[in-house]
Amino acid sequence: MSENRISFATGVEASEAVLPLRPAYWSYSSLQEMEACPRRWMLSRAEYPELWGKRGYPRLPVAAALFGDVVHAVLETIVKRLVAARCTSLRTAEAVQVLRDLGGITAVVETAMRNLLAMLEGNPRLDDDRMKRLSVELRDRVPHARAQVQAYLSRTALPATPHATGPQADSRTSVRGPGRRPAVLGTHPEIPLVAETLRLMGRVDLLTVTQDRVDITDYKTGAEDPSHLDQLRLYALLWDLDRIANHERRPATELTAAYSSREITIPAPGDSQLRDLEENVRQRIAAAETELVASVPRALPSKQKCALCQVRHLCNAYWEQAPEAHTLSRGTWFDYQGVVGPQNGAHSWWLLSERTGQKTILLRAAATMRALLPSRRIRVLNLRLDDDPEVEAIVATLTAASEVFVLTDSKG
Ligand code: SF4
Structure with missing residues (x-):
């Protein structure tokens, strides 16, 4: 690891972050994300050598977002083939032949889904059950993906390329690679x-x-x-x-x-609008880069942003503001930080308040869940608040959507 990298103790086991260096290039989305919350930007892109070998914190994929990625990938595949065959619209005989050669839109959708799921292998937040569920959810959406791709393609005009054999800008080249070329007609x-x-x-x-x-x-x-x-x-x-x-x-x-x-x-x-925009972007990039030198990345918590944040379990600023369970109503999904107390039944535990040590929540889990170790401080994401008239306490259920993270004594 380079000497210049800053380590950041998130307080979660196996999740010491090695913060990212200045990016070679910014993009629209990376700038926007940095402005929304520098800590989220840094923690999402940091390396976690104790957790896995890939860059960034592993994301917990959701089928809706993957669906969008699939549609994008399918459009890319088909449009590239249509352009290579010099088709000007989906209605030409050449375009029909291109789709036939690809095996039809459904086949391209299925391949894109398989490729996407293969890329998720090794993600420590995805166990076999989650992977199976994702795969089923995506499979159920194949007809919808096909219909969406058809809708986009039916409105896409593709002007013919007069220089089909001449040098073309190549989408496969890296932005820094030597192979970038002029975008010809x-x-x-x-x-x-x-x-x-x-x-x-x-x-x-x-x-x-x-x-x-x-x-x-x-x-x-x-x-x-x-x-x-x-x-x-x-x-x-x-x-x-x-x-x-x-x-x-x-x-x-x-x-x-x-x-x-x-x-x-x-x-x-x-x-003149472009020059104003250029100056604005220059200033935004300069501001974004001042955030990169902080040893403790600045957190900008807000209810809306944090609720969807993929690294909120690593962010102390979030947990300092998390609502108390007793203020929530039945059926609510919530996150909770507490101490594992005595086991109550085969698959239930008491969670204790960190402040008072009192029993606050009776946590029920599926039979397949690993046992919780007493006295460990934990953060649980996506608990469901339930009601049990026979229990005089708040009852929460660990569902298939929940995740449990064990804390170290480190502070972030
Ligand atoms: S939980 Fe909120 S404050 Fe913390 S990193 Fe995520 S968005 Fe930022």
């Missing part, structure tokens, strides 16, 4: 754009360049959000500043956020 799926002067990069879903237009399209699988248009404006800035892809310095014409049910198209920003 035609359609460029998944093209990386780089503004070296800002150290900013992005990967555009679809760039179409014709004699008189340059259009940028981004496929969005979630709900409409104004931030999607901000992201497109940033792509227009990247196109403007990319001296390789846009070597002729052509202005972008229109920007489109493509949703499954409709498209929103806006004019690309003009030159």
Whole structure:
């Protein structure tokens, strides 16, 4: 490990974080995430050598997010093949042949799902049961994914590439690799754009360049959000500043956020708007980089952000504000930090308040759960608050969605 890396004790067993260094390039989403909460940005991208060998804290995947990744991957595969075959729309005979060669949209969806699930192997937050459930949930969504891909493709125009044999911008190249090329006339799926002067990069879903237009399209699988248009404006800035892809310095014409049910198209920003945006991004990157030197990453807790935070169990700032169980109503999902007390039954334990040592919650678990060790301080994510008229205490259930983390004595 490099000497310059800062270690951060999260207070959770096997989760000492080696904080990330300054990124070579920022992207729209990495800047946004840093601004939302520097601690989340740092902990999500840190290394955890005691936990696993990959970079970043393992995410707990949810089927809805994976579904979006699948649709994206399928669109990428199919659009690239359509472009390579010089198809201008899905309705041409050539396009029908391309889909036939791929085995049909359903086959591409199934392959993308398999690939995505394979990439999750080795994730310490995913046991066999969770993996099986995810796999079933995704399989159930195959027809929906197929319908979404068809909807996107039916509205995608692919201008023919006149220089089919000439040098093309290549989506497979790394932003720093030597293989980046000018985006010539035609359609460029998944093209990386780089503004070296800002150290900013992005990967555009679809760039179409014709004699008189340059259009940028981004496929969005979630709900409409104004931030999607901000992201497109940033792509227009990247196109403007990319001296390789846009070597002729052509202005972008229109920007489109493509949703499954409709498209929103806006004019690309003009030159003065682009210069304002460039200055704004420069300042945002400078501010983001001041956060990187902190040995204790700054936390910006808020109810909405923390509820969805994938590293909240590593964040003391979150637990200092977590609501007390007695203030919640039956059926609520909540997180709890406490001390494991005496075992109550074969699969139930008392949890004690850290402050008073009193029994606060009767925790019930499935028979398959490993026993909790007495006196250990634990953080439990996604407990369900239940009610049992025969028990004069708060009853909470560890479900398939719950996770238990054991604390060390370290403080973050
Ligand atoms: S739990 Fe909240 S404050 Fe802590 S890292 Fe996550 S978003 Fe930031």
